[in-house]
Amino acid sequence: MTCSLFKRLVDAYVDSELDGAEAMEVWRHADHCPDCARELARARYVKVKMEEGAGHGLPDGLEDRILLATTGSVSPAAKPEVLRRPVWAWGLTAAAAAAFAIMAIALLRPTPAPPPTTASAAEDSIYSEGFDPLAIPIPAPASARTASFGP
Amino acid sequence: MNINIRMWGDDKESAAVRPAFEEQVRRTSRQAYAVARRLTGNAEEAEDLVQESFVRAYRFYHRYDPNLPFASWLFRIMTNLHIDAARRRSRFRLFSLDSQSEATGAAYEPADPADSPETRLLDQEVDASLNLGLRGMNPEFRTALVLSDVEGLSYEEIAEVMECSIGTVRSRIHRARKILREYLTQSAPHLIPPEAGR
Numbered sequence: 001m002t003c004s005l006f007k008r009l010v011d012a013y014v015d016s017e018l019d020g021a022e023a024m025e026v027w028r029h030a031d032h033c034p035d036c037a038r039e040l041a042r043a044r045y046v047k048v049k050m051e052e053g054a055g056h057g058l059p060d061g062l063e064d065r066i067l068l069a070t071t072g073s074v075s076p077a078a079k080p081e082v083l084r085r086p087v088w089a090w091g092l093t094a095a096a097a098a099a100f101a102i103m104a105i106a107l108l109r110p111t112p113a114p115p116p117t118t119a120s121a122a123e124d125s126i127y128s129e130g131f132d133p134l135a136i137p138i139p140a141p142a143s144a145r146t147a148s149f150g151p
Numbered sequence: 152m153n154i155n156i157r158m159w160g161d162d163k164e165s166a167a168v169r170p171a172f173e174e175q176v177r178r179t180s181r182q183a184y185a186v187a188r189r190l191t192g193n194a195e196e197a198e199d200l201v202q203e204s205f206v207r208a209y210r211f212y213h214r215y216d217p218n219l220p221f222a223s224w225l226f227r228i229m230t231n232l233h234i235d236a237a238r239r240r241s242r243f244r245l246f247s248l249d250s251q252s253e254a255t256g257a258a259y260e261p262a263d264p265a266d267s268p269e270t271r272l273l274d275q276e277v278d279a280s281l282n283l284g285l286r287g288m289n290p291e292f293r294t295a296l297v298l299s300d301v302e303g304l305s306y307e308e309i310a311e312v313m314e315c316s317i318g319t320v321r322s323r324i325h326r327a328r329k330i331l332r333e334y335l336t337q338s339a340p341h342l343i344p345p346e347a348g349r
Contacts, residue, residue, distance in 0.1 A: 011328045042332045050189070051303075053189070056185060057181075059184070063180050067176055070209035
């Protein structure tokens, strides 16, 4: 194999794209041609560095932007926490809110006035019926009625 | 740049396609980004290329043959977009030293913590030099090389993606790698290990 042919085949050799016989010839040539051995080392080096440098992770949010731009959806991981609650959790929340509202209404309702005592009820009825409490005759004590002051 | 174009309506067909497509996005977006990153040489352009490729894939999803790997079909779309964009760009923008800052200033993934700082620095320098070398070459050469070295596709698979013969793929990869070797040797000889140096 000539150096010129070697240089044409070296990249396919590095990529394992030569058949067995060709690959063997390339290997044999590099084994006793220092210049071509260096060319082979350089080809391998470039390939390895190309592979190594490509290990970039996916940027944050790119997948979501792709989904949004295509299907219009967003992945579950990107949804805010509050939107990812299961249905039963929403039901539970609604029930708790209703119970709270009922309790709040019960606690905040105005307290009714205590039932009137018998005496005050009698006074109320007197006023409401137009009686004047001062006009009610006051009964005299029994001793006064029986006492005699003169002969 | 955010591309937000919905191609399907909310009809029944869309509803049937959506879950399958979303699964494809989840499976292939990482690979697609790795390829795009090498094709474009920087993070921002890579994101745009990936997003645009998926948008186009969704638009033409009815043409996709599910018996074939989705990734290959996506790469075909991506490489066509990339080559078209590179051709358009070359009409009005020459490769300049400005692009060096893009290539070197891009955010790099943190290297293995076991590596020494010197090794990491050297790797970043090699990576930046490779990106510069890639940017300066014909987009067809670059695409063939990236599909081979980054995605690990065989020459036959690359030929399918790029819709050309295997011989053409072999020639493109050979020429691309030769350009990179020469570029590294001339511009950054200190990056070449001794056994591969002149």
